[in-house]
Amino acid sequence: MRLLAAAATEKGLGRERNEDVYVLHVAQGLFAVCDGMGGASAGAIASQIAAATIVHELQQAKTAATAGALHEGPHRTQSCRLAEAVRESNRLIYTDGQQNPERCEMGTTVVSAWLQHDIASVAHVGDSRAYLWRDTHFQILTQDHTLLEALAGEGLDASCEELEEDPRDVLVRVVGREPEVDVDVVEAPVRTGDYLVLCTDGLTRVVSDTTMNASISRLREPQRICDYLVQTAARSGGTDDITVVVVQIVDAAGA
Amino acid sequence: MPKLVVKFDERVLAEYPVDSEMTIGRLPDNAVVIDNPAVSGHHARIFLEGDHYVVEDLRSKNGTYVNEQHVVRGALRHRDVLLIGKHKVVFDAVATAEPVPAPRRTPALGRTAYLNTRKHRELLARLRAERARARSQSEPSAKAQAAAFLRVVDGQTDHQEYWIHNPVSFIGSSEEALVRLQGWLKPRTAAAIVQNDAGFTVTDFDGRTLVNNQCLPDGSQQLKDGDMLEAGGLVMRFGLAVTSPAESGTEPESGQGTSPASFTVNSREP
Numbered sequence: 001m002r003l004l005a006a007a008a009t010e011k012g013l014g015r016e017r018n019e020d021v022y023v024l025h026v027a028q029g030l031f032a033v034c035d036g037m038g039g040a041s042a043g044a045i046a047s048q049i050a051a052a053t054i055v056h057e058l059q060q061a062k063t064a065a066t067a068g069a070l071h072e073g074p075h076r077t078q079s080c081r082l083a084e085a086v087r088e089s090n091r092l093i094y095t096d097g098q099q100n101p102e103r104c105e106m107g108t109t110v111v112s113a114w115l116q117h118d119i120a121s122v123a124h125v126g127d128s129r130a131y132l133w134r135d136t137h138f139q140i141l142t143q144d145h146t147l148l149e150a151l152a153g154e155g156l157d158a159s160c161e162e163l164e165e166d167p168r169d170v171l172v173r174v175v176g177r178e179p180e181v182d183v184d185v186v187e188a189p190v191r192t193g194d195y196l197v198l199c200t201d202g203l204t205r206v207v208s209d210t211t212m213n214a215s216i217s218r219l220r221e222p223q224r225i226c227d228y229l230v231q232t233a234a235r236s237g238g239t240d241d242i243t244v245v246v247v248q249i250v251d252a253a254g255a
Numbered sequence: 256m257p258k259l260v261v262k263f264d265e266r267v268l269a270e271y272p273v274d275s276e277m278t279i280g281r282l283p284d285n286a287v288v289i290d291n292p293a294v295s296g297h298h299a300r301i302f303l304e305g306d307h308y309v310v311e312d313l314r315s316k317n318g319t320y321v322n323e324q325h326v327v328r329g330a331l332r333h334r335d336v337l338l339i340g341k342h343k344v345v346f347d348a349v350a351t352a353e354p355v356p357a358p359r360r361t362p363a364l365g366r367t368a369y370l371n372t373r374k375h376r377e378l379l380a381r382l383r384a385e386r387a388r389a390r391s392q393s394e395p396s397a398k399a400q401a402a403a404f405l406r407v408v409d410g411q412t413d414h415q416e417y418w419i420h421n422p423v424s425f426i427g428s429s430e431e432a433l434v435r436l437q438g439w440l441k442p443r444t445a446a447a448i449v450q451n452d453a454g455f456t457v458t459d460f461d462g463r464t465l466v467n468n469q470c471l472p473d474g475s476q477q478l479k480d481g482d483m484l485e486a487g488g489l490v491m492r493f494g495l496a497v498t499s500p501a502e503s504g505t506e507p508e509s510g511q512g513t514s515p516a517s518f519t520v521n522s523r524e525p
Contacts, residue, residue, distance in 0.1 A: 037367050107369060127367075147370060147378075156382045166290075170368050172375040201367075 001115060002251040003029060008226035009243040010234050012202060019043035020200050020243035021051045029115035030058055031245050035128050035200040037174070038106030042097075046106040046176050049096065050089040054112055057085035079121035082114045083183040086123045086175065093176030107174035111142060111198050118252050120196055122186045125175050127168075129204055131212065132188055133195035138213035141186045144201075145173035168205075195222075196247040202240035203233045222246040257308065259287060259301070260345040268342070276302035278313070279339055293317055293340030301331065301346075308346070310337060373462075376474050380447055380458040384423035387451045391422045402496045403448075403455050403478075410489035411437055419455065424448045426486045427460075436487045445487030453477065455493070457484060 011018040019036035034050045036043030097104045109126025122130045127144040147170035219225045225246045233242045257273040277286035280297040295315035308331040312319035320338035333348035403419045424433035427444035446464040449456045458475040465485040480495040
């Protein structure tokens, strides 16, 4: 499997520091985007712990994955290990927050993808998203863990009066805020010519899916797509950090 | 220059100088923006007429109130309190210092909040219950016939049987609870029973609610006639009745002969 990947990130307008973090390990096929939260510098700490833990866990798992393949099938092992890496980052951030009161409210979103054997395993928590682009079709792979989605899932009216916050701004699942976290896992078969996009809500709140789709169709080159999307988002005046990772599946064949 | 002080829960959110004419509403083109779903896009207008200010409701969905009186149009006096949705707006006619407008809430990007699992389940349960209540009010005739009861099998409480008439009934130590738990350390709300189109559903609040000795993996579960419900340290048998005793005045028949020996219409019933 041959991949070409790029990332771009920009600090939100008027923010002291960028709390977004990305992982770009092209050789391993491992990518992630984390959007930290929790005041002062805590958000950036949470997103960095998450990114570092995922990388660390899956480096260790590399050899074990090939061994386990005999029993469980390679894709299953791959997805399970990715989800377990996210869960492990949850434990570490939660423990760290419990030991350091000044960052007890830290947490982070995680959207991570591990591409091997023509399969993209995607594990996510929060409102950072993964999309798959194929032949001008642009499909979202993740479902936001926001109150808006939780209400919609119940068929409840999202505009109910008692909500003081915008339900889009309220996350119902975050990495690092509770001892355990449920991780959503999606497996998407990928083909030559596909693109995988991971991004934070700093992008998706201000740039439409249509614009994202068109930018891939037109620009084709991962770095140019990333730069274009981040610039477009920054120009629209959002105050949130913006991060995007674009992976081009140059050749899906081979190990 | 007079000013408007926007408050929520007695907390001052913002202050605005009063122009000769200004509007209050949810949309960003108002002089006073209250970004809350209970507020209409253009909710009310305040303007100078002669030597005094007048408030006029702009056909808002939830109406405009001055000192708790519904108004369509009325003069404003010093310290009048407008109710716009759930926000209070105090009219201060004699303010001298220049008020500082609060930063606009929109766009709210980056102000992400987190609602923990327990709180968000509670919120969803409450909203579900409110929807059930709204539905039962809109179609009262057929639904009123469905009735159910809880019969205490084990544990200390104020009654032995409870009839479930309301769209939502709580088990807990709070005053609103139908099944009122007694004793220290009892949760305010251990569980709720919600009546919906499909029947009765129990929603767990404290993680300790069991139905037939099983916990509720989804946080809530449909109740069947004869189910054993354990919540807040009580063990109760859930039973369905054909008619409600409040309406028929006769002892109801239940599906499996689990009808209470003597039924007690709960005293908190209106």
